Structure formats: structure tokens, C-alpha cells
Amino acid sequence: TKEKLAELKEIIQKANYIVFFGGAGVSTESGLPDFRSVDGLYHQKYAFPPEEILSHDFFMARPKEFYQFYKEKLLIPGILPNPAHYALQRLEEQGKLKAIITQNIDGLHQMAGSKAVYELHGSIHRYYCVKHHHQIPEEEIDFSKSIPLCPHCHSIIRPDVVLYQEGLDEGILSESIAHIQNADLLIIGGTSLTVYPAAGLIRYFPHHGSNKLVLINKEEGRLDTECDLVLYGKIGEILSEVVS
Numbered sequence: 001t002k003e004k005l006a007e008l009k010e011i012i013q014k015a016n017y018i019v020f021f022g023g024a025g026v027s028t029e030s031g032l033p034d035f036r037s038v039d040g041l042y043h044q045k046y047a048f049p050p051e052e053i054l055s056h057d058f059f060m061a062r063p064k065e066f067y068q069f070y071k072e073k074l075l076i077p078g079i080l081p082n083p084a085h086y087a088l089q090r091l092e093e094q095g096k097l098k099a100i101i102t103q104n105i106d107g108l109h110q111m112a113g114s115k116a117v118y119e120l121h122g123s124i125h126r127y128y129c130v131k132h133h134h135q136i137p138e139e140e141i142d143f144s145k146s147i148p149l150c151p152h153c154h155s156i157i158r159p160d161v162v163l164y165q166e167g168l169d170e171g172i173l174s175e176s177i178a179h180i181q182n183a184d185l186l187i188i189g190g191t192s193l194t195v196y197p198a199a200g201l202i203r204y205f206p207h208h209g210s211n212k213l214v215l216i217n218k219e220e221g222r223l224d225t226e227c228d229l230v231l232y233g234k235i236g237e238i239l240s241e242v243v244s
């Protein structure tokens, strides 16, 4: 794969409008489990699968169980960006990368200094109450309570993340699509491309002419045969190798 790394380096050098589309695999090297890898959340013992716990109906019916899972699996303290986040930040600083479109809700791209980050599924760093949509700063939330309540109206506080059964933000969607349509290099990394509509966005990439589609993932997937270049491995190691 020395040749593949050299090829990716060359593709990046030639590109002027890079868009990165990523998922949970971007953050596993930071210590956050993804959903579908063998060591991901699906393969751990829970009373319900993560997709059910992180659904709108489940949150409304069982907020206590929702928060138990949420605090244990998504609010892991001390999590920091890894070399994948930092490599993408450098690419943006060099003026080559125009957008990071992420399915992640962990805020690690921003923590690494990236500016043009489109969070398709929201962020665990923003909260609001279900009744009046009062915005509550995360540092003011008492997570020692089994269900955090709004200090203004005492309704339940929820994270500003897109739960299963909920729609995506139209503005973020349309801006993401515009970036993908303008891209001359789309790098897809650390995602199983199974969560829709997010995964469908990559279909807007104009994959013709000298435009390149690159995939970086730990394991094989359905899109592999469509790509100009596929690298199997840890995305943090791969990106830090090819981005100076």
C-alpha cells in the first residue's frame, strides 16, 4: 500500500476543491466506539440496539434509559481529536479542503480547529428543552440527574442531535450538497454508508472527468468498486501520512 499512499498524495496535490465525508470511524482512534465494527456498539450487550435507543420514540418514552446510554457511550470525558481530524484541519488551512461533512456528533473536527464543518446529525455540545426550545449551555446541565430538566420551564432537555425518525436540517443539507457538487475530490472515510439520507449525499458528487472519488475504511464496503482509489486501514494513520 506504499503505492496507494503515494497515489492519494498525488490526487490531493492536484485537487483544488476537496470535500471530506465522514462517519463514526473517524473518531474511533480517539476512543469513541462506532456502531458497526466488531468492537462497535452493536456488538455490545444492551437491552436495545443503539438505533432504537437513539430514536425519537425511545427518547420520548424512556428518557431515563436514553440518558443512561447517552452518558455512558456518547459523553465519554477527555476525548480528543486524533491525527485524522488534525490532517483534515491542515488541508483546510492549506486552502484545499472546502468542507467536512460529518455524520458524527462529537464535535472533534471543530476541536481540531476545522471551520467549515457540516454536522448532518447535530452535536452533543448543544442542548435545548423539548417544550420551549430554550437553549441550555452544556456546562449548565446537571448530568448527575437521571433526566436533565430545563432551568426555565422544567421540561426535559434533549441534545441537539438528529435522532432516528427525525429529519435532517434543510440548511445544512443544501449547503452540504452544494459543496459536494463543487468538489473535484471527494474523500469518504470511516463510514459504513448505511444511514440515510446522509449516505445518499455522496450521489451528488460529479464523478466524471478528472474528478476523483477516494474511500478510506477499515473494512470492505459496497461502494469500493466505484472508487478511483480505496485504502483499507486506520484513517488517522493514512491521512497523517499523506497530508504534510
Ligand code: NAD
Residues within 6 Å of the ligand: 022, 023, 024, 025, 026, 027, 028, 029, 032, 033, 034, 035, 036, 037, 040, 103, 104, 105, 106, 121, 189, 190, 191, 192, 193, 194, 195, 216, 217, 218, 219, 233, 234, 235, 236
Ligand atoms: P458506522 O459505525 O456504521 O461505520 C463506521 C465505519 O468506520 C465502519 O465501516 C468501520 O469499518 C469504519 N472504521 C472504524 N474505525 C475506523 C478507522 N480507525 N479508520 C477507518 N475506518 C474505520 O458509522 P457511520 O457510518 O458513521 O453511521 C453511524 C451513525 O451513528 C452515524 O449516523 C453517526 O451519527 C452515529 N455515531 C456517531 C459517533 C460519533 O459522533 N463519534 C459514534 C457512533 C455513532
